[in-house]
Amino acid sequence: MSMRQLWEGTEARNWARDINGQTKLIILFLYAVLMITIDNPRSLFILFMLTLVFHGAAGTSFYKWKVMAVLLMLGLWGSMVSQALFFSQIPRTPLFVLVSPDTPFLGAVTGGLFVYREGILYGAVQGLRAATMLSLGLLVCWTSDPRQLLNALLSWRLPPQVAFMLVTAIRFLPVLAAETGEIITALQLRSDSQRGRTAVLQHIPYIAKPLLARCLRRAQTLALSVVSRGFFAAKGSVARQSWKKSEKAGCVAFCLFTLAVVGSKICYVLSEQGLYFGLLRKVYDISKMYL
Amino acid sequence: MLLIDDVSYRYESREDCTIRNISLRMEQGEMVLLAGRSGCGKSTLIKIISGLVSEDGHGELTGRILLDGQDITHWSPEQIGLLAGTVYQSPDDQLFAMTVEDEAGFALENQGMDPELIEKEVKETLRRVGLDGFEKHSIHQLSGGQRQRLALASILITKPRLLILDEPVSQMNPQGVQSFMELLLDLNRNEKISILMIEHRVNELARYFPRLAVMKEGKIVYDGPIEKAWAFLTDKQDLGLREPQSVKLGRKLNLSELTSDKNKTADRIRMECEIENLSPRFASDVVPGKALVTAEHISYRYPGMGEDTIRDLSFILQEGQITALMGFNGAGKSTLLNMLGGLTDPSSGRLLLGGVPVRKALGQVGYLLQESDLMLLADTVEEELAWKNSAMTQEKINMILDRLHLGLYAKDFPPALSKGQRLRVVLGAMLAKEPRLLLLDEPTTGQDESSLAEIQQMLLHFKHNGGSIFICTHDTELASRIADRVILLERGKIIADGPAHEVLTDRYLLQQSGLTVPAVLDIAEALGIPPCLTEEEVARYVHAAAVGRN
Numbered sequence: 001m002s003m004r005q006l007w008e009g010t011e012a013r014n015w016a017r018d019i020n021g022q023t024k025l026i027i028l029f030l031y032a033v034l035m036i037t038i039d040n041p042r043s044l045f046i047l048f049m050l051t052l053v054f055h056g057a058a059g060t061s062f063y064k065w066k067v068m069a070v071l072l073m074l075g076l077w078g079s080m081v082s083q084a085l086f087f088s089q090i091p092r093t094p095l096f097v098l099v100s101p102d103t104p105f106l107g108a109v110t111g112g113l114f115v116y117r118e119g120i121l122y123g124a125v126q127g128l129r130a131a132t133m134l135s136l137g138l139l140v141c142w143t144s145d146p147r148q149l150l151n152a153l154l155s156w157r158l159p160p161q162v163a164f165m166l167v168t169a170i171r172f173l174p175v176l177a178a179e180t181g182e183i184i185t186a187l188q189l190r191s192d193s194q195r196g197r198t199a200v201l202q203h204i205p206y207i208a209k210p211l212l213a214r215c216l217r218r219a220q221t222l223a224l225s226v227v228s229r230g231f232f233a234a235k236g237s238v239a240r241q242s243w244k245k246s247e248k249a250g251c252v253a254f255c256l257f258t259l260a261v262v263g264s265k266i267c268y269v270l271s272e273q274g275l276y277f278g279l280l281r282k283v284y285d286i287s288k289m290y291l
Numbered sequence: 292m293l294l295i296d297d298v299s300y301r302y303e304s305r306e307d308c309t310i311r312n313i314s315l316r317m318e319q320g321e322m323v324l325l326a327g328r329s330g331c332g333k334s335t336l337i338k339i340i341s342g343l344v345s346e347d348g349h350g351e352l353t354g355r356i357l358l359d360g361q362d363i364t365h366w367s368p369e370q371i372g373l374l375a376g377t378v379y380q381s382p383d384d385q386l387f388a389m390t391v392e393d394e395a396g397f398a399l400e401n402q403g404m405d406p407e408l409i410e411k412e413v414k415e416t417l418r419r420v421g422l423d424g425f426e427k428h429s430i431h432q433l434s435g436g437q438r439q440r441l442a443l444a445s446i447l448i449t450k451p452r453l454l455i456l457d458e459p460v461s462q463m464n465p466q467g468v469q470s471f472m473e474l475l476l477d478l479n480r481n482e483k484i485s486i487l488m489i490e491h492r493v494n495e496l497a498r499y500f501p502r503l504a505v506m507k508e509g510k511i512v513y514d515g516p517i518e519k520a521w522a523f524l525t526d527k528q529d530l531g532l533r534e535p536q537s538v539k540l541g542r543k544l545n546l547s548e549l550t551s552d553k554n555k556t557a558d559r560i561r562m563e564c565e566i567e568n569l570s571p572r573f574a575s576d577v578v579p580g581k582a583l584v585t586a587e588h589i590s591y592r593y594p595g596m597g598e599d600t601i602r603d604l605s606f607i608l609q610e611g612q613i614t615a616l617m618g619f620n621g622a623g624k625s626t627l628l629n630m631l632g633g634l635t636d637p638s639s640g641r642l643l644l645g646g647v648p649v650r651k652a653l654g655q656v657g658y659l660l661q662e663s664d665l666m667l668l669a670d671t672v673e674e675e676l677a678w679k680n681s682a683m684t685q686e687k688i689n690m691i692l693d694r695l696h697l698g699l700y701a702k703d704f705p706p707a708l709s710k711g712q713r714l715r716v717v718l719g720a721m722l723a724k725e726p727r728l729l730l731l732d733e734p735t736t737g738q739d740e741s742s743l744a745e746i747q748q749m750l751l752h753f754k755h756n757g758g759s760i761f762i763c764t765h766d767t768e769l770a771s772r773i774a775d776r777v778i779l780l781e782r783g784k785i786i787a788d789g790p791a792h793e794v795l796t797d798r799y800l801l802q803q804s805g806l807t808v809p810a811v812l813d814i815a816e817a818l819g820i821p822p823c824l825t826e827e828e829v830a831r832y833v834h835a836a837a838v839g840r841n
Contacts, residue, residue, distance in 0.1 A: 145389040147397065174431055175383055179665065185634060186666040189658045190720065191679055210665050213706040218384045225385035228341055228372040229398040229445065
């Protein structure tokens with residue numbers, strides 16, 4: 001699979017591609033709200049796993065799984081390791097001592113370097129939040145045509161210019177991915193050392209400029225092309241894909257669920273601040289255990 | 292159909308007008324080729340016709356434009372889009388949707404048409420451009436030519452009366468150009484669609500267009516029948532047009548009539564010139580030199596592919612020689628270049644440069660990619676030449692700038708230069724590293740005549756200084772001018788390898804490799820003289836007209 005195919009949204013199973021753009025964006029938004037609201041690692045993990053189940057059901061290819069796994073692992077590990085080392089809240093329980101405070105020089109400079117248990121958990125929670133949104137975002141990207149999302153944004157009365165700008169990035173992802181590969185090749189070819197001719201990482205800082213120059217040129221042509229095809233003058237264009245009642249109902253149900261979660265969490269936080277109602281004891285229990 | 296009446300346009304940021312008092316009239320069903328150097332105002336003229344500059348309100352537009360009898364000077368691009376559609380150079384940049392059917396139906400969706408009708412129209416339009424059956428395909432699964440057809444379909448679906456095409460074939464190989472132009476001719480004949488195409492590769496397109504308009508510095512300097520343009524274009528190399536070979540030959544032989552028609556040129560030569568019966572001379576026979584690259588039974592298979600892309604190739608490239616690698620798209624040319632450039636290793640066999648594996652001798656290889664713009668990395672032309680080149684001194688930079696004719700642009704931002712200048716900068720940066728082997732992938736794509744001449748000069752200079760060049764190209768005219776040796780590749784195998792003159796005069800081999808037969812070869816055959824590839828070769832057998840043009 002080429003870099004370009006990696007970012008294409010046309011190989012997903014039909015049911016996933018047929019879901020209306022509005023449904024996809026609403027689920028994405030509500031999921032983001034849940035991710036901000038929920039702190040419980042187990043619940044976050046379940047929500048995260050659910051996104052992976054969606055990927056499986058949508059027929060995400062093996063190669064895409066591999067790429068996603070790398071991105072997710074990097075995010076999770078990065079978050080956990082950094083928080084494990086630099087967790088500053090109290091209480092914190094050191095699990096290992098990497099640099100003892102008694103160590104000459106380094107110990108004095110750093111005040112000791114420890115791996116904190118609470119830091120690992122905190123990092124895992126933050127990492128899970130990011131990983132879940134990354135996974136779901138990739139799912140939307142890999143199962144959607146830009147026009148699908150564009151229609152969704154337009155039906156929410158977003159100005160066409162803004163909607164176009166938001167969605168264009170998705171249209172260009174496959175091309176950008178392919179071009180990034182070509183620029184790395186170009187950098188290898190222009191390198192002055194034997195090592196530089198095969199290295200990839202050392203060229204990364206130089207990728208932005210040629211890529212940006214090409215993006216500007218491309219974006220201008222695309223804008224001219226869609227303008228002359230009447231995009232910005234579209235008067236209530238008929239979306240080719242109707243928003244099914246079942247999808248609408250699903251969105252409403254998910255929205256109610258999210259509101260319930262947010263409401264429960266607010267009640268729980270208020271109870272901790274002293275605004276406690278005996279009637280809501282069950283809600284406080286659920287919030288404490290799962291949220 | 293289209294009347295441009297005394298139109299001038301000045302961008303807000305500029306003092307002078309980019310378009311100056313242009314008048315042009317096109318009838319319904321007419322085909323016009325608009326040519327001129329980069330920066331002469333062609334693209335601005337297209338934007339004016341499409342309503343894309345009057346819309347921004349920042350520039351100053353005077354004169355009027357009538358389309359189908361209606362004054363569209365101040366219409367919005369969307370309104371104009373219903374009458375005139377524009378197809379741009381790169382299909383990748385103008386396609387918006389992910390699948391073929393969605394892209395084709397985009398304009399109708401914007402008009403709020405019923406989905407069932409859209410589906411019907413999409414099917415019909417895709418059939419017209421030869422893409423029926425591709426409805427559900429991803430746009431990225433299509434070849435470059437197919438994507439350009441899709442871009443055309445996405446415009447045709449609104450049934451425009453005028454088609455404006457901005458260098459739509461500049462990235463295509465000869466078969467792609469022919470097939471795309473035949474499609475346009477069909478549309479023009481059967482549906483009476485007027486076509487205005489911008490392109491400076493006049494040599495390849497002259498036979499399709501009865502009328503040529505030439506622009507220079509914002510003005511139209513010629514507008515008339517294409518066959519009468521050649522006389523006008525004599526001594527006007529500054530217009531940057533790439534003329535047909537038969538016209539160049541006629542000019543060289545001082546014929547009284549210049550024409551792009553090969554048979555007419557041959558007739559005219561018979562009438563006006565003296566043909567001498569000399570024995571053939573093969574000046575470009577390959578002189579054996581020191582081996583630089585040795586390929587021994589190399590094969591390459593892409594991961595996941597069922598068969599090899601490169602199949603058991605063996606050849607030797609010699610020092611101080613230009614070798615052209617030619618063949619159909621997908622023959623394995625780029626794969627072979629990538630192996631020589633050290634980007635991929637052969638799956639089997641040995642590839643040696645100067646006796647060591649190519650991977651260990653990468654500093655000795657310069658590789659110019661087809662998308663050379665991606666190789667521009669620095670902020671100024673000077674910096675670009677010295678980028679990652681520790682051996683570079685200011686003196687050397689100045690020398691290279693002079694040779695590239697880029698002295699005036701030393702402090703300019705490279706991506707802002709013209710296409711030809713950008714290519715010369717990258718080529719200059721490659722040559723500055725003094726490689727032993729220079730690899731070039733389609734270096735002449737989209738270049739105008741003067742830029743082409745400068746590139747040729749640079750390559751010959753490099754060769755005369757002992758450098759070796761391996762050039763991948765579809766351009767038989769270029770190959771016949773500079774190559775010592777030609778290798779033809781078909782489905783990963785070498786089908787011909789020999790002196791350029793020998794290979795490029797073999798009509799069967801050229802056709803088998805999808806290459807254009809040079810016009811001069813046909814003319815030489817018609818005249819009964821030995822096979823020739825360049826005007827200079829013909830002139831050896833034919834004495835220039837005594838009377839001829841004034």
